[in-house]
Amino acid sequence: MKIGELSKKSGLSRDTIRLYEKNELISSSASQSETNNYREYSDDVLLQLQFVSAARTAGISIADLRELMKAFFDSCDPSEAENVIVAKIVELNERIEEIKNVVSFLEAALLKVRGGHSES
Amino acid sequence: MKIGELSKKSGLSRDTIRLYEKNELISSSASQSETNNYREYSDDVLLQLQFVSAARTAGISIADLRELMKAFFDSCDPSEAENVIVAKIVELNERIEEIKNVVSFLEAALLKVRGGHSES
């Protein structure tokens, strides 16, 4: 498919898709036609974009995603790929804990706001 | 305390502290001295900075933190403050779920990388 269709299906703008491609998060091939330089995207790219989109929402940087996507698709060395992925899982679990801490703090603050004016 | 001490205790740079103050995440008072315009920070500000720091690490934006800090300290209307805090808790829990989804995806990818070449 061409970028317009990919844009519609992924919900990402053309510009964003091109940005991701420039950063090697996805790849494309040249169009069949010899007369233009349109890019052709496979269905797999749509799946990849869906993952990338979710990961970006979760706060994973483009640079980190490049590493991940490379590990998924380009790695000649499986153990290298494994290391990258495991490291990212660890990091994300840490982030979950951080967010949980913030949530705990907010819940405590909520109790105070709701009524606990016992001190001072 | 003055900004140097606050910087040491919080682990944030003077510049970052000033940035946060400009964005109303913390506040300070004028120094006792009449001859300078140094700012004076209370111990509470240190606690606030520790929260802010954790929240920034967890990916909460300065703009959102301004709303939260305002809800904590400046709100004349407790139910308004409550709404802001509850909304943020909901949002953070959603973010946790998003990150968990990404982790699940990565774990599945790990299985594939580790050996599961059964299909295709």
Add this chain to the structure above:
DNA sequence: CCAAACCATGGACTACTGTCTATTGTTTTA
């Protein structure tokens, strides 16, 4: 056929965060 819709490219631009620098003034300390 021709206009509308599509595509690629490059660069400008925005917003956000944070750092660094220069300047100037104040306090501390040796």
Add this chain to the structure above:
DNA sequence: TAAAACAATAGACAGTAGTCCATGGTTTGG
């Protein structure tokens, strides 16, 4: 008292992420 350390301010700067625009080429539908 003089140097060193500290402070405030403003503006420049850098990196990240994404959008917008201008240009020019291509495809498609009426």
